[in-house]
Amino acid sequence: MAKKSLKEQNKGIMTYLYFCDLCGEMEIEHKMSEKIDDCPICKSKNICTKIKRLITKSQGFILCGGGWAKDNYK
Ligand SMILES: [Zn+2]
Numbered sequence: 813m814a815k816k817s818l819k820e821q822n823k824g825i826m827t828y829l830y831f832c833d834l835c836g837e838m839e840i841e842h843k844m845s846e847k848i849d850d851c852p853i854c855k856s857k858n859i860c861t862k863i864k865r866l867i868t869k870s871q872g873f874i875l876c877g878g879g880w881a882k883d884n885y886k
Pocket of ligand 1: 851855
């Protein structure tokens with residue numbers, strides 16, 4: 813009886829604004845639990861989350877840092 817509706821599957825999917833050194837800004841939709849490390853266009857690892865839209869709209873900007881997120885995941 814595990815009937816999942818589309819609405820439920822899309823739950824938690826947010827639009828994030830990413831910035832790639834080569835491609836510039838782009839919007840990517842993915843779940844909160846997912847993490848985008850490389851650019852979907854040029855596969856560069858230089859992508860980082862510039863602004864987390866919708867989630868942190870009221871909290872302002874999250875600036876591109878020198879891999880602050882990756883450092884924490886080691
Ligand atoms: Zn790119």
